Each structure stands twice: as C-alpha cells, then as structure tokens.
Amino acid sequence: MTHAVAFHGKGTEYFRIWIVNVALTVMTLGIYSAWAKVRTQRYFYGNTYLAGHSFEYHAKAWRILLGRAIALVLLVGYTVSAILLPVTMGMWILLLAAALPWLVRSAIRFNARNTSWRNVRFNFQASFFEAFMAYVVWSVVAVSVFPLIPYARRIHDYFYVNHHSFGGRKFATDFSVGRTYLIYLYGFLAIVALLVAIIAAAFAIISAQTYLHDFLSHIPFPAITLDYPVLTAVALGLGGLFVATFVATMVTNLVIGNTTLEGGHSLASNASPWRVGWIVVSNTVLTLATLGLFYPFARIRLARYRMGRYALHAASDLDDFTSEALAQQSAIGQEIAGFFDLGFGL
Amino acid sequence: MVEGRYFYPNATHFVEARAEAGEGRVLRIADGAGAVLAEVPGKAVRATARLASLPRRFDLPDGARFDTPDNDGADALLRALGKTVSGRITDRLERAWPVVILSLVITLAAGYYLLVQAIPAASEWLARRTPPAVAHIMTEQTLMALDRFALGPTKLSAADQARATKLFQDVAAHSRGGQGAYRLVFRHDKPGGVGPNAFALPDGTIVMTDSLWPLVKDDSEIEGVFAHEMSHVDHAHGLQRIYAASLFPAILALVTGDVSNVSQMTAVLPGIIAQSAYSRSFETQADDDGAATLRRMGLKPSHMADLLERIEKSVCKKDHPCVKSWLGDHPDTDLRAARLRHEDIGPIDDHLNCWEPWKTGISLRCLGFTAN
C-alpha cells in the first residue's frame, strides 16, 4: 500500500509563531532562540503526516541552548584569531578536521533520535571511522580531484541513509554511481548555459542602450542607466541558486527513491527539480523584497510541495514496529554543527 | 473525558482510547469497551506544550503514549491532574494578533537599531580597543600578502620619494594624530593590480603606489590624498570594517537561529549592502576630514577633486570599463568631487541626496546614522 506524505502547515499560523519567536529572541538577547528552534521544529514535524500520523520532534531546549553557547564561544574564538592572527588558521583547520566526524555523527544522530513517528523513534548509528572516511577523507579527495565530486556525494548519501533505522529496522539505499554523475553533468551544463545567457543578455542590453542613446541624445530625455555589476551579481546568484537546488532535488529523488526499509517497505521521492528550483528562487526574491517578512511563508510553501512529493510503499500495516532502547543524546554536536552552517542532511 | 489514541509502549501499535483524571490525580486510559489500558499517577506523566493545533501528547513512564487532537480537553485534563499547563503563555502570545503586530514592530525596530546603530558602534568600540601591537601584526601580514600578489618595490626616484615624504610630514603635523602617528610607504603596483591608489593600514602605515605620483599636478592634490588616508587611520576605519563584517553574520545567525535553513542569498545580499553602506560612510567621512585638514593648511579641497577625476579618467581609459554600482565601496567619483568642491568655502552641512539612492548609493546617513 502506498502512503503519500502530506504537509498541513499554514503560512499565517507559522508567521505568528515565527515573529513572536524572533521578537522574544531579540528581547532575551538570543537566549530564547533555543526554545524558538524547538517550537519551529515541532511545528514542521508535527504538520508532516504519513499514513494519518504526524512526525514528532522531541529535543529539549536547554540542551540546544548549551550547544549553542559552546558554538558561540568557538565562533568568536575562531573569528577573532582568524582576523588578528591568520597564522592560526592552520590550527583551526586541523581542529575542524579532527572534530568534524564527531560533529557530523552527533548532529545526524541527535536529529534521528529526537524524531518519532507513531511513538517509535528513529536512530542513527555510525562509527567515528566511517564518519571520518565519508566527511574528511572523501571531502578532501573531492576538493582536490573535481571529477570525483559525484562519487564523494554518493558516499555521503550512503553514509547518511544506510546508518539510519526505524524501530530497529535498517534503511538502505543503493544505486549506480553513473546516475549521480549524470545529475552532476546536467548541473554543469546548466551552469554553462547560465553564463552564456547572462553574457548574451548583457550584450543585448548594452547594444540596445547604445542605440537608444544615439537616437535619443538630441531630445532632452533622461539617460537610462542600469547598474551592471549588481544586475550581473543578482543574475548569477539567483541562477546559481536555481542550479544548486535543481541538482540537490534530483539527488534527493535518486537517493530516497532507491531507499528501502527492512520488512519490504520502500520510499519514493518524485519532486520536480524545475518546480523546487522555481519555489526556492522566487522565495528568495520575495524574502529579500519584504525585508525577511516573507521568510515564514517561504518555508511553508517549500515544505508543502517538497513533503507532498515523498511517499512510502508499505508492505504491511506498519503496526509491528517497536523502539530500540536508546540512551539520551547530547545536542552539543548538533548545535555546533548547525551554528557553523554544516548541513549533513539530504 | 478526552478522546484520542493509546500507543502501546514504544510501539507503533495503537487503539482508539479515552483519557480521564481519576481519584487521587491518576491518569486513567481506557479503550472503547471500557477496559483500562493504563493507570498512572499524574506526576509521572509528561505532556507536550501546546503549539498551534498540533495533537497533544502524553508520555507515560513505561514508554506508552496517549495523543489527542483536542487541545482544550488536554489542558483541562492536565489541570485535573494538578499539573502545570506548560507553553500556554507562549501559545496565547502566538494567537493574539496585537501581540503579533507588536512583535513585528519590535523585530523591525531591533533590526534597524542593530544595523544602523549597534553594529557600527560595537565595531568602533572594538576598533578603538584593539591593541597597537595587534594592529601592527595585521599591517605586516596584509602588506606581505599585497607584496606577493599586487605590489613590488618602488621605482620612484629618491628625489620624488623625499618630496612626497616632506609633503606627507606637513600634512601629518596638521592631522589629528600628529607626525608620529603615520608612516608613508612607497610601492610599485603590478599591472592589472590596484592601479593609481593610496590606502591606509591599521597601524598608521599609508601605502602610495608609484602610478599615482605622475598623475599629481599640484602639491595640494597629493596632500589631500594623504589627509584622506590619515583620517582612515584616525578612525581605525580598516578595523571597523573587519569587525562589522564579522558581527553581521554572527548576529543574524543568533537571531534567526537556523543558519542552515536560511537560503544563502537571503543572508548574503543584506550583508553586502550593509558593508557597502558602512564603507561609503567611512569614505565620505575621510573626504570631509581631509578637506578640513587642507583648509587648516590654507589649501583648497577642490584640488583633491581634480585629482580624483584625473585618476578615474586614467583608469577608465584602459581595459577596465568604468562601471558605476550602488554596491561599490566608494561613493561615485562625480559625487565625491562635487562635495569636495563645496568644501572650499567651509565644512558643508550634510545635504546628502537620500531620495535618489541610485545616484548616491544606499547611505546609512540617510537612515539617521552619523559617523563620529
């Protein structure tokens, strides 16, 4: 039986939660941000339904606050020393390389163990060595040998999915690396097309303007001036965002579409990369144009489409899952990772 | 009596059930037929805080769970169990439109205050307290990097260097820091690099590139440039820029809380706009201070304007097409020149053109920010 995922969050409802969260965060000088995060996550998880039941987020705010405090201290230390003594950069890079596997692993694990569906929690179990291979060794390889980027991407995806479990049953994904290469090839071609389009547009505008200028220079008419550097930067930024979203959506479709859950269940993801790209780009424009006030509506809009394109092909009535016994996890790794903007999801 | 679902301990298996508070503040859960599924003292039950219309969850100590979409019923049940109803205040706040509007006002006011007052003030505070030793190390490192990529040993004759240094010392004597506060350094600029230019480094070192010298037609022109750079040193503008650039993302991350969820562009673009606004206000301040120094020396600031225009002409003739942008570090040359020519008479009362930002760029002065 196939169960589609559905997202029931509403823009105005989340807007009110968000704006109150931001105001309280500002008034408490950032301390409330941990509680704000928990409420936000609960709202999004709690409005995501699968087979008539919503997901749930269980993290405790004070744990997140602790992690955030540590992350802030590290961030300040890093920034100050990077500005004042660039020599220390090497030390920070080594420190990050050593801490990264631990950060990645605890961030993903914290999220998994604090997520439940129908009273059963998710879990994530990976060794430090596996995290080290996937996130340090393969990241370095991908950065130094560009053609291996899609290969490293597949290693990250395998690391993420294949160590997740639900009620003691493992998720597993498996697909040919050729398909990841194909997606990256599309992305590469799209970037080339984008650059060509921008150059062509700039050329067209400039020649049109020269023509207009020659033609109109005899009449008192304000010259049309365009801010080329800003226009080009905005076109590149938005175009790049579109391509990045496009590629990410195709990769997610590939990874999730090939994921199975022990017991004969399988997952599906069929979001249109064009549609997601459009939503993300227009969300960005609207958020900027409204000084950030569209942000909550943007998140709801994206979640509605994105979540609605996931599905589960279940082999049973899903009534026979039970949680593993789990130890309490610390949020510190997750929050440090979150603070430095290291996304490890799909 | 609250209708909901009872989940067996740590399992996805559930039955439709009802919950009520029994004798002695005990939570009793029974199925449709009335068979008791669980009976737990209220103290041992943990309930989730109310949030929008999400189902409410009661966690029992054995890992079982009761959940219900009936939020008011759940609140009543919690009270009957003698428990505090957590999250009720926040929930009320999130529902009341006046509170939402108040929050909006607070957020916008705080954002404005941070951008226009707090970040510049904090950067200035930090810049003033940065130890000279640190400023010196930074200068050495910046100069080393520049020497490697964009600059080389000067090719100016000893006579030219001596003359420039003499003019430099004259200006220094009339500047805020006095003669000991600044040091002039000559460098040859590699082709395609910084071009005819002068810039101030944090410890008072002022670098002049060789290609600037032949463009100077009158002594007071280069004296104006030195006075401008000395003002950058006096106000530690270089350090202020660095501090502002690191404070902005840190504060944004703290307030939004979720850096990873903010789309990259939405975070980057306001940062660039703010940086360019700070930088432009520094440049205007340096021009004004430079003009004041020239007047103290009995010279005319309009000479600086002449040199500015000549530099632009010489740079724009070459392979660089000269483009104007609102996001540049400096205000447009025509604007700076016009302002400097006004200053021949005396300090000008600020008459920035705030209503045509495409001409002046976005200036924080228009928003009430005054540099000091």
Ligand SMILES: [Zn+2]
């Ligand atoms: Zn300057």
